[in-house]
Amino acid sequence: MPVDVSDIRKEGWISKESAVLRTYRRRWVVLTPERLYSFKRERVYADPTEEVDLRQCGTVKSADDLTNKPFSFTVQVPDRNYFLVAANDNERNEWVAAIGRATTESRRVRSYSEEVEYQEQQALKAAQKAAASAASEASSQETPTPVVPRSGGAKFV
Secondary structure, three states: OOOOHHHOOEEEEEEEEOOOOOOEEEEEEEEOOOEEEEEOOOOOOOOOOEEEEHHHOOEEEEOHHHHOOOOEEEEEEOOEEEEEEOOOHHHHHHHHHHHHHHHHHHHOOOOHHHHHHHHHHHHHHHHHHHHHHHHHHHHHHOOOOOOOOOOOOOOOO
């Protein structure tokens, strides 16, 4: 699973221009602190159709004049300009702001203490995931203990 659900900052339906055919397709777009993903289905976080590394993002801005489509915006990375279209102006502004914040945060230089704290948090997350995975694997391998009825007690006639 490429997307850690706890890392999701924003998600929703957006029309995205395809790389090859240059047609717009409806995609479930997911924003995390370092990546922007698009998927064919809502809340199915496997097999993204696109994955944009926001650390490489140069610009995110309105693109109505470039696409001739209302409520469009672009996410520019060195190898490609991604064109996306929101449902309305407010939604576009929310996406542009959220992607802009994620881009800034992913490039921000951390102090040594912030970096240590970040690394500790990442290690803790990884340990929790591993423990949860091991626990679910162990519980699926255990054979259920048969329930034996107790004798005695009150009898209802």
